Amino acid sequence: MKPLHLLLQRFADAGLEFVVVGGFAGVLHGSSYVTDDLDICAVLSGENIEKLRTALADLHPVHRITHKKLSFLEHPPAGQQVANLYLETDAGVVDVLSSILGLGGFEALRRNAMEISLFGRRCRVISLEDLIKAKEAMGREKDILTAKELRAIAAKRKQS
Amino acid sequence: MEQPDNALEKARRAGIDLDLLDSNLALTYEQRVLRHESALELVLALREAGAVYETPTPAAPEIR
Numbered sequence: 001m002k003p004l005h006l007l008l009q010r011f012a013d014a015g016l017e018f019v020v021v022g023g024f025a026g027v028l029h030g031s032s033y034v035t036d037d038l039d040i041c042a043v044l045s046g047e048n049i050e051k052l053r054t055a056l057a058d059l060h061p062v063h064r065i066t067h068k069k070l071s072f073l074e075h076p077p078a079g080q081q082v083a084n085l086y087l088e089t090d091a092g093v094v095d096v097l098s099s100i101l102g103l104g105g106f107e108a109l110r111r112n113a114m115e116i117s118l119f120g121r122r123c124r125v126i127s128l129e130d131l132i133k134a135k136e137a138m139g140r141e142k143d144i145l146t147a148k149e150l151r152a153i154a155a156k157r158k159q160s
Numbered sequence: 161m162e163q164p165d166n167a168l169e170k171a172r173r174a175g176i177d178l179d180l181l182d183s184n185l186a187l188t189y190e191q192r193v194l195r196h197e198s199a200l201e202l203v204l205a206l207r208e209a210g211a212v213y214e215t216p217t218p219a220a221p222e223i224r
Binding site: 003004005024027028030031032034035036116117118119145148149151152153154155156157158159160 | 162163164165167168170171174176177178180181182184185187189190192193196197199200203204
């Protein structure tokens with residue numbers, strides 16, 4: 001299995017504008033929870049879908065929720081609008097979301113996002129405050145627990 | 161945002177390991193990712209081992 005961060009490098013190299021969200025963003029903020037997927041928020045325009053295809057071309061990307069695991073390299077066809085992509089690749093699972101519950105779309109996230117250098121690439125990551133809002137908006141038990149941990153991280157940052 | 165002490169106390173009561181957070185926060189972003197990927201590798205290996213353990217062994221052929 002290739003490391004999840006390979007996907008971030010690929011997206012950056014393909015020129016995709018995105019913000020890292022979800023559990024992987026939590027890890028970057030200092031969370032101790034393990035996540036087995038990568039979630040990013042991006043505008044799912046035709047141009048960006050092509051960039052994603054370029055980035056993932058040799059990683060056998062498929063739509064993991066579809067019955068026949070359709071290839072992402074062929075579906076959706078040009079011109080078809082999609083709200084989210086739930087993909088499985090040789091480098092792990094990646095979800096590309098066009099909006100985040102409680103926060104909005106890419107532009108809303110980008111405003112507060114932090115920009116970091118990661119393995120030689122510049123990368124935007126959802127702000128800690130926005131990630132807490134998103135987790136609390138999701139409201140599942142695991143998200144509430146994660147939000148408590150993230151609030152503790154915010155508190156530790158304030159104290160330091 | 162709530163008071164820092166309050167957030168820390170709530171986290172502690174929820175069973176969150178605050179020392180582990182200190183340890184993570186002392187790392188660079190890249191080190192956090194690498195530590196996470198090691199942990200994920202272990203989780204996936206354990207999951208795979210569990211799946212093999214739970215798969216019923218095929219019955220041995222009957223000898224006559």
